[in-house]
Amino acid sequence: MTISEKILARASGKDRVTAGEYVTAKPDIAVFGDPPFFLPTFIRALKEIGVEKVFDPEKVAISFDHFSPPKDIPGAEGQKTVREWVKEQGIKYFYDHGRGGICHQLMAEAGHARPGMLYAADDTHAITLGALGAFAVALGYDMISVLATGETWFKVPESYRINVTGRFSKGVMSKDLSQRIIGDLGAEGALYKVLEFSGSAIREMSIDGRMALCNSVNNAGAKTGIINPDEKTMEYMKGRAKKTFKPVSSDPDSLYEKKIEYDVSKLEPQIAVPPAPQNVKSIAETESVEIDQANLASCASGRMEDLRIAAKILKGRKVHPRIRMLVTPVSYEVELAALREGLIEIFLNANAVVLSPSCAGCGAILGALAAGETCIASTPLNFPGRMGSPKAKIYLGSPATVAASAVSGKITDPRKFL
Amino acid sequence: MSVIRAGITDPQKLAEYCMAETYPEFHKNFTKGDLIVAGRNFGCGHGLHTAAYMAFKALGVSAVIAESIGRDFIRTAIDFGLPTITCKDVTKKVKQGDELEVNLGTGRIRNLTTGEMIDAEPLPPILLERIEAGDLKAFLRKRLQTEAHLSHKS
DSSP: OOHHHHHHHHHTTOSOOOTTOEEEEOOSEEEEOOOTTTHHHHHHHHHHHTOOSOSOGGGEEEEOOSSSSOOSHHHHHHHHHHHHHHHHHTOOEEEOTTSOBSHHHHHHHTTOSOTTOEEEESSGGGGGGGGGTOEEEEOGGGHHHHHHHSOEEEEOOOEEEEEEESOOOTTOOHHHHHHHHHHHHOTTTTTTOEEEEESHHHHTSOHHHHHHHHHTGGGGTOSEEEEOOOHHHHHHHTTTOSSOOOOOOOOTTOOOSEEEEEEGGGOOOEEEOTTOTTOEEEHHHHTTOBOSEEEEOSTTSOSHHHHHHHHHHHTTOOOOTTOEEEEOOSBHHHHHHHHHTTHHHHHHHTTOEEOOSSSTTTTTSSSOBOTTOEEEESSSOOOTTTTBOTTSEEEEOOHHHHHHHHHHTBOOOGGGGO | OHHHHHTOOOHHHHHTTTTTTTOTTHHHHOOTTOEEEEOTTBTOSSTTOTHHHHHHHHHTOOEEEESSBOHHHHHHHHHTTOOEEEOTTHHHHOOTTOOEEEOTTTOEEEETTTOOEEEOOOOOHHHHHHHHHSSHHHHHHHHHHHHHHHHHHO
8 A cells, every 4th residue: 555545544444445435534633723714613613513522632733823913803803712712622732823833834843743644634735744754634624524523534545656866956946846746737637646755856855845845736636745754754753743653654566546757957946927836837938027026935935944045045135126025934943943043134134024934925914915016935826816916926936046036136046146 | 815805704795706707797697506517627726715615505506517626625515515526528418508417326417408318426425425414514413413312322
C-alpha cells in the first residue's frame, strides 16, 4: 500500500484499503482556524443537533489565524464564542493571539502534525502538513461530523508519484517547483488524487521547502500532497511531537495511477499569471510587469528559509519608491528567530511592512488592492477579488521572486540579485 | 468573494448570486427542483466557503450531475443535502430543458425527453444515507438518537 492507503487503513480499522474504496475513518486530530463560516458555525450546529460534548477534547486544536487580531465586531464576537466554547469543552490546545501563528505552520511547530497521522482540519491548506508524512485533509463544514462523532467518510484516493531529481539552481525555490507542477497538471489534472513526492531533490529539500511544495497541490484538484518521512522529518519532530507516533511509508510495490518525473536542475523561477493559479509561465515571459505591491505572506511561505532569502536580496536595498511590500512571518516562533537573526531589521530598513503572523496578507484581510493595481505574492491563490478589488491583478511567485520584484518595482528574476 | 466579504447570509439573497459569474440571470430561469447538468470540474476553486451551498439550497437545486466535480464541492454539497453525481459525457446526452429521472443509488438516469438511458456513478451507501436523512445535521441528529437509544437499552 502507499503511505496514504496505510494511514486510511489504520484510521478506519482495516488491514488494507484500495483506491476507490469508501471508508469511515477516525481522524487523529481535528484542527480549526478562525474563519467565521467554520468554527462559530460548527458550534451553533452542534448545539442544534444536541451534541453537548465534542468527541474527544484531547484531539482538538485551534488557532486564531485569519483574523489575528480581529478587525471588526463580528470577528471579535465570533472569537469570543469560540473562547467560551473552548473553556466549556475543556479543550487545552487553544492558541489565542500572540501564541501561535498561521494554523498550518503552528500545528507542525506545536507537534500536532506527526508522521502517520490522519490529520483533519477545516481549512483548505491543511494539506501543507502532508510534508511531515501525515495524511492531511481539509474537510470544511464536514468537520461537524468529526466533532460530533469522531469520524467521517473518506474515499481512498489514487496516488500520483512525483519523482523529483536534480539540484535547484541558486534563487530557485520549491514554490517554483510547486507552481510548475500545478501549471503542468492544470485545475483538474490531479482531481481527487494524492500527489506523493519522492526522489533525491525531495530528500535534500528542507522541511520549509516541503511544506511550500505540499501547500498548494489542491490547485491541481488534488486531495492532498504527501512526503514519506525520512531523517529530516524525524529531526524536525524531535522535541516537538505532542504524542508518540508511528511513521509509515509507501511499500516499494505500491500502485500509482501515474508516475511523473521532474528534474529541477534547469527549473527557472515560475510565475502564476492572473486570473488563475494554474496559469503558470516562466519568469522570462512575465518580467517587467509593473507592480504596486509585493506580498511575502501566507502558509505557502514566510518560513525561515523564505525570510532568509528575501532578507539576502533586500539587505542594503530599499523597496522601490513607487510600491509597498508586506512581509508576514508564518508564526511567532519564526518571527522571533527572524528577529534574533537580524532579518526583521533588514525588512524594516528596506521600508517593508512587517505584519504579525496571520493569514492577513493572503486574502486582503490586510493589504487590500485597489482597482487597477497589481501585486506579486508568494501565496497560493490569485483569482479575481482574492486581495481586494476584482479589478486588481495578482501574480504568484516564490519568496525570492517577491523580494526581487519589490526592489525593482516590477516582476524580476531573483537570480539577478543572488 | 465579495459575497463572503459582505457577510451576506440571507439565503434568498444568496440565491441571486448562484452561478452569477457565468450566468448572471441564472436564478431567474431556475425553477425549484431543477437539476444542474455540467461539464468538467464543476465546483472547482475554493470549495469550502459555505455561501455557495446555501445559495444552491435556497434556489432549490435538487442535484448536480457533472462530468467531474471538485472534491471540496462533493463533500460540502452532500452535507447540505445536495446530491452530486459524476457522469461521463453527460453534456453530450442532456440538453437544457430536458426532463431527467435520476436514481442516486444505481446511478441510472433516464432522459425523459429523449428516451435515452444514461449510466452515472452511483452514490455509495455511505453517502446515500446522508442525503436520505436530509442534510448533515439531520443525519447526525438521527444517528446520535439511535446510539443514545441503544445505550439506554443495554
